[in-house]
Amino acid sequence: MSRTTADLGFAQLKNPLMPASGCFGWGREYSRLFSLKILGAVVTKAVTPEPRAGNPGPRVAETPGGMLNAIGLQNSGLDGALNEELPWLQQQGVPILVNVAGRTEEDYVQVAEALAGQDLLGLELNLSCPNVREGGITFGTDANTVYKLVSRVRSVCPLPLVVKLTPNITDITQPALAAEAAGANALTLINTLRGIAIDVRTRRPILGNVSGGLSGPAIKPVALSLVWQAAKAVSIPIIGCGGIARVEDVLEFLLAGAAAVQVGSAAFADPLLLPRLAKELASWLERENTSVKELVGLAHRQGGNHD
Numbered sequence: 001m002s003r004t005t006a007d008l009g010f011a012q013l014k015n016p017l018m019p020a021s022g023c024f025g026w027g028r029e030y031s032r033l034f035s036l037k038i039l040g041a042v043v044t045k046a047v048t049p050e051p052r053a054g055n056p057g058p059r060v061a062e063t064p065g066g067m068l069n070a071i072g073l074q075n076s077g078l079d080g081a082l083n084e085e086l087p088w089l090q091q092q093g094v095p096i097l098v099n100v101a102g103r104t105e106e107d108y109v110q111v112a113e114a115l116a117g118q119d120l121l122g123l124e125l126n127l128s129c130p131n132v133r134e135g136g137i138t139f140g141t142d143a144n145t146v147y148k149l150v151s152r153v154r155s156v157c158p159l160p161l162v163v164k165l166t167p168n169i170t171d172i173t174q175p176a177l178a179a180e181a182a183g184a185n186a187l188t189l190i191n192t193l194r195g196i197a198i199d200v201r202t203r204r205p206i207l208g209n210v211s212g213g214l215s216g217p218a219i220k221p222v223a224l225s226l227v228w229q230a231a232k233a234v235s236i237p238i239i240g241c242g243g244i245a246r247v248e249d250v251l252e253f254l255l256a257g258a259a260a261v262q263v264g265s266a267a268f269a270d271p272l273l274l275p276r277l278a279k280e281l282a283s284w285l286e287r288e289n290t291s292v293k294e295l296v297g298l299a300h301r302q303g304g305n306h307d
């Protein structure tokens with residue numbers, strides 16, 4: 001146990017730092033820059049049952065304080081994950097969360113069942129995908145859908161389940177409580193916020209998909225607020241994500257109630273950000289004579305209302 005140990009309930013991690021899904025691939029490229037062992041865990045790109053080519057381009061657009069992406073869950077499918085990516089990552093000596101996505105409830109069940117016997121920290125269920133059976137409504141926006149999906153995955157997979165929720169919703173506590181009731185071991189908050197950018201010269205949306213997901217520093221206050229609200233509502237641990245680029249951002253998420261954090265788009269601009277954050281976090285905790293565990297949720301205990 002050290003100052004940097006993060007407690008996810010079902011596991012203790014060496015530190016609270018993980019890359020966010022889709023911003024780190026399976027870690028191969030980053031492993032040439034630093035040892036993945038310095039991370040609390042690695043979160044993989046989404047795995048869907050079938051390989052996906054993703055959306056037509058352009059797939060990313062810059063915005064002030066962030067970026068829009070509409071990658072479209074490009075991945076090599078369950079076979080690619082099981083035969084190529086996972087065996088490599090499992091040799092790197094770092095806990096692994098496999099991000100799972102799908103178009104139907106059955107897609108999530110199929111991937112979870114196929115991964116159930118693997119040596120993993122757990123699965124991260126990406127519920128920000130459109131449910132094709134329900135007219136494209138995002139899974140994570142309806143508490144009943146969340147409950148049903150997580151319960152079904154729970155029944156086929158004994159691995160710890162981390163449910164990643166969408167911020168594009170009125171009341172985050174509803175899907176958060178539904179996930180907890182269905183047996184989720186932790187939550188990840190948040191995925192990207194829906195956005196559009198328009199090219200005034202062509203008079204057309206910039207992204208091939210028209211809309212995309214907003215990430216980066218611009219979304220940090222939204223993410224912090226949703227972590228704060230969810231932390232008040234549920235007793236399972238929360239992994240905070242959204243706009244983290246500095247050690248102070250990590251600390252803010254811990255204080256708001258996150259037990260661990262994920263770093264996404266900021267690592268595109270600075271590929272060595274995660275190892276730097278690991279060092280800076282350890283030094284900050286030493287200097288302040290405190291620990292990750294002591295900081296989690298501390299801001300709630302020091303008064304202040306939240307509308």
Ligand SMILES: Cc1cc2nc3c(=O)[nH]c(=O)nc-3n(C[C@H](O)[C@H](O)[C@H](O)COP(=O)(O)O)c2cc1C
Nearest residue numbers: 020021022046069126190191215216242243264265
């Ligand atoms: C290019 C890109 C690809 C992403 N792919 C996934 C994905 O496959 N699964 C997922 O759950 N989230 C995905 N996300 C969302 C991130 O994991 C994260 O929730 C979001 O970007 C907010 O964090 P950030 O502001 O630190 O980037 C993706 C984000 C980006 C920018």
